[in-house]
Amino acid sequence: MPRRVAAVRPVRPTIRYSRHVAEALRAETVGGIVMLLATVAALVWANTPWSSAYTRLRSYEISPGWLGLGHMDLQHWASGGLLAVFFFIAGLELREELTHGELRDPRDAALPVIAAAAGVVMPAVLFVAVSAGEPGALSGWAVPTATDIAFALAVLAVTFSSCPAPLRAFLLTLAVVDDLIAILIIALFYTDTLRWGPLLAGAALIAVYGALQSRGVRTPWAYVPLAVLAWYFVQRSGIHATVAGVALGMLTSPREPLDGRPTNAEQADHALRPLSAGVCVPVFAFLSAGVALGGPALGAVFGDRVALGVIVGLVVGKFVGVFGGAWTAVRLGLATLGEELHWREIAGVALLAGVGFTVSLLIGGLAYTDPAQFERVTTAVLLASVIASAAATVVFRRRVRQRARQEETVG
Template identity: 60%
Template sequence: MRRVVEIWPFRPTVRYSRELAEALRTETVGGVIMLLATVVALVWANVSGGSYEALRNATFGPAFLHLDFELYKWVQNGLLTIFFFVAGIEVKEEFVHGELSNLRKAALPIIAAIAGMIVPALIYLAVSWGAPGARQGWAIPTATDIAFALAVLAVTASAMPAALRAFLLTSAVVDDLGAISVIAVFFTRHLNVLALVAGIAVIALYGLLQARRVRGLWTYLPLALLAWYLIEISGVHATVAGVALGLMTRVHSDPGEDRSPAELADHYLRPLSAGFAVPVFAFMSAGVTLSSESLGAIFTDRVVLGVVVGLVVGKFLGVFGGAWLAVRLGLAKLSEELHWRDMAAVSILAGIGFTVSLLIAGLAYSDDPGRVNAVTTGVLAASVVSSLLAAILLRVRVRNRVNAQDDV
């Protein structure tokens, strides 16, 4: 235990702090907090839109470091990096210890996730074809929100087989990896090559120190901050640094270690991510003015309609169709615990875009606040529809499974 304290010295010491942190590590609590933050943002924006916008646009930071950002950008580029760092650790854990460590087991969620990104993008392009600015938003409906999706699954279908959660988690992890790749490749508007190379070098140094078993929070925290800064000023979205550092964090524990560095970082940062970083991002992103015009845009603005159809219909067709095709072609095998009806329900659940979809929307239409507002409304509407449909189907599946067991 002494080593744990040395590596991460500011562990909670008060009983209630520990209990709160433990609660925040569960998908249900994190999802509820994010939902509450979204509701507060919507109420504030529609009651006092001026003060909400003034808060989002409040600018601060050292100008000499080129970090004089609006509060919203600090949240989007800075605070959300914590979420992506935890996601990077989760991806590595899956590759080393989880479903992705076995190619045969990993094939089903990987193929489903890839199809679940391609099909929504194609449907979006088909629906929005010819609309002004349509091409910029093709990636918005490709992302699944892990926190919300797992929260809905935990609340509505905790009795379902663990294999269903494993499928959703693994496909969402692959989806997140794809989303951050899309952000890095397609939303880099200007590139400072020198800063990017320096950032990559710092991330590589972080990984080398991890491989050499160098310990100490104060060794890694300055490196992480420097890597974030260099990637930020390079023009690549700073959250990419979070994922890269997460992937570089060691997931194997050595003899004498109670936990690996990845487990320790996840243990302490997940509550911060779920209880603060993501809810604050949701609060800063979801405050759209709901009017007949903005709600009507869901049906009249083909870009917004493309996002909604891409998430609700495209995600289902992509994830379910990809999984079915993978099994049909003999590339993967469906768990004996699962039925295709279970897969259909969880495929609809993948249509909850939210966090990453809102992030991509903000990047795609950064110079058009009106379009961001309309697309955000569409993402929220699609996420609500996907949540409700999936919740209903999952409850039906749980009841049918219980009835089938009673008959036996």
């Protein structure tokens, strides 16, 4: 293991950014617990004699013809509608990172950005290597590339509550960059039919939203109709509507008013984060995670190279990519490891990055339209997330004991 490299200069985040990180961690931790409960409820229901009722519920179609959105069942409304709110929050976080956080300085941003990029490439490579030759397998290459920020932060909070603030900030930044890459992947590789008319209308509405933000307009009544219409036209264009969510979030202004009132970004975050963490993501999890876990179902997963590719990509690929990317960046002098960080803690975060629940399931639904294949992929994502969480827990608990011994020695 290479010796820890100290930062050339201490990184002292602004008070505003420290407060933002603390608030985001508290909200996402609670959201992770709620999402976990929703997932367990879906799994229990799907493995009872009443599982057919669960299947009927998530496939219940609500698609008025006048909307022009095609056939939309509850599961599609959750992935295309509710997750747009989740990605709007991701867009807010990315703008916050660029304005006040670790991404505001390229030298500070290098470590999490390089780690996130490598943590996308390596899982995709391993997935392709494991699943090569299976019919239609390559369409799911992006499934194991995403990290679920809510679950990851919840595990970190429970297993390593005394972790240094820079480690939390590293994980938060890593996950935000990961979400941005995931959105770009969805826009570029999972758009089958592009309709230019609705796309241009959606882009125009997003541009108007951004112009009003730049002019300092504060009333939400100007923004809610624009956001809803932008979502609608982007959804009709054939591009997944979560792309609109990220774009709108990034355009929401973090500029502080002269009168000291909260910024537009803070107002939006305050209003929508509880909705995202407490309703949107848990409902999506509930409607997506209900898979059979009996012996035959698990046997089908371990006999399917696509599902195995997902597990290997998330558990092995994420660790190798994130940790290897961070280590390589430091060794080559492209980034520095702060004084409060340790390679063992980075290893724990790299394992935790294999918790790929929300976005992995979203991409899995886009990649595989066959219900049986999607169910095996969903089961693989769940298994990989449990394995990654357990492995990270072991690393973090050992680190807690090491820190306790070091404090006793110093004392």
